[in-house]
Amino acid sequence: MTRIAAIAAVLAVAATGAAASPSGLPGARAIKVCAAAGPFWPTMTLALQGTSAWVACKEQSRVIRVNTKNGKRTKSVRLRGPAIAIKAGFGSIWALDSGGTLYRLKPSSGKVVKRIALNIAAAYNIWIGGGSVWVAADQGAQVARVSPQTNRVVARITVGDGPASMAFAGGTAWVINHRDTTIDRIDLGTNRPTVLTTLGGDRAPERMVWLNGSLWITGRGTELLKLNPANGATEKTIALDVSGIDLVAAGNDLWIPTRSANVDPTGFPTMNALKHVSASTGAVSTVVRPTSRLDVHGLAFRNGTVWIADNRSGVLYRVTAPSR
Numbered sequence: 001m002t003r004i005a006a007i008a009a010v011l012a013v014a015a016t017g018a019a020a021s022p023s024g025l026p027g028a029r030a031i032k033v034c035a036a037a038g039p040f041w042p043t044m045t046l047a048l049q050g051t052s053a054w055v056a057c058k059e060q061s062r063v064i065r066v067n068t069k070n071g072k073r074t075k076s077v078r079l080r081g082p083a084i085a086i087k088a089g090f091g092s093i094w095a096l097d098s099g100g101t102l103y104r105l106k107p108s109s110g111k112v113v114k115r116i117a118l119n120i121a122a123a124y125n126i127w128i129g130g131g132s133v134w135v136a137a138d139q140g141a142q143v144a145r146v147s148p149q150t151n152r153v154v155a156r157i158t159v160g161d162g163p164a165s166m167a168f169a170g171g172t173a174w175v176i177n178h179r180d181t182t183i184d185r186i187d188l189g190t191n192r193p194t195v196l197t198t199l200g201g202d203r204a205p206e207r208m209v210w211l212n213g214s215l216w217i218t219g220r221g222t223e224l225l226k227l228n229p230a231n232g233a234t235e236k237t238i239a240l241d242v243s244g245i246d247l248v249a250a251g252n253d254l255w256i257p258t259r260s261a262n263v264d265p266t267g268f269p270t271m272n273a274l275k276h277v278s279a280s281t282g283a284v285s286t287v288v289r290p291t292s293r294l295d296v297h298g299l300a301f302r303n304g305t306v307w308i309a310d311n312r313s314g315v316l317y318r319v320t321a322p323s324r
Contacts, residue, residue: 133145
């Protein structure tokens with residue numbers, strides 16, 4: 001562990017009163033949630049809303065609400081199929097099952113106020129942006145745009161093969177496609193897509209965020225890429241351990257759980273380290289390394305804290321980010 005990570009570990013324990021996590025993430029507070037990610041593991045199973053964390057529990061076909069202050073489970077909501085993604089937005093909690101039903105939940109009670117049949121092939125992940133809720137059709141080369149005002153699909157937009165992540169800024173959305181490595185740009189006023197660029201190479205770019213006027217991308221076989229959102233040019237490549245499992249951005253910072261060289265070819269979300277990257281300088285530092293297996297099925301950042309959901313072992317981790 002680096003000196004920064006060691007300091008962060010001490011601060012995290014002092015702040016939370018928690019001992020080292022039972023699953024081996026030094027200094028992190030661990031909260032028991034749901035276990036068993038199942039085959040074709042989900043990757044966006046964590047949403048933060050107020051003092052609550054919502055976790056999509058695939059094998060139980062449930063979403064669980066946890067109080068982030070005391071770690072207690074306060075609500076369990078059953079879906080009609082395996083729960084694979086969850087997101088907070090527009091005053092609601094949005095959950096997705098593997099059959100392609102989008103659920104709108106009331107955060108205070110967990111009541112399902114609307115079920116929306118998406119009718120898409122292999123529904124995958126949820127994003128909030130451009131005044132809408134979005135879900136990818138992983139096998140359909142398409143993203144579905146849902147209006148939170150009408151609770152209806154208002155557009156089905158053709159994109160590349162394997163839409164895996166979206167980012168938004170102003171009147172534009174970007175979609176990254178992990179099979180053909182293309183990035184599509186969508187005009188949110190017309191829903192018209194155009195191909196921005198093709199990354200190419202032996203990789204599967206899977207995660208993308210918008211930060212400081214640039215697109216930041218990682219994924220299997222992919223280090224951290226900084227792209228120009230106007231022309232798709234790669235402006236910077238930043239070395240990680242080997243590749244990033246996921247990433248979140250805040251201020252000038254990127255937080256990235258990374259894979260090792262042994263894990264990367266498998267595509268499993270098993271974390272080798274949690275990295276911090278400065279968007280302005282490109283400097284990379286290690287925040288913490290797990291001492292036993294930890295799979296990343298959900299990632300979030302808020303108020304100086306990185307949250308990681310490991311649904312395989314049924315643990316939600318709270319990591320205090322070191323001060324910069």
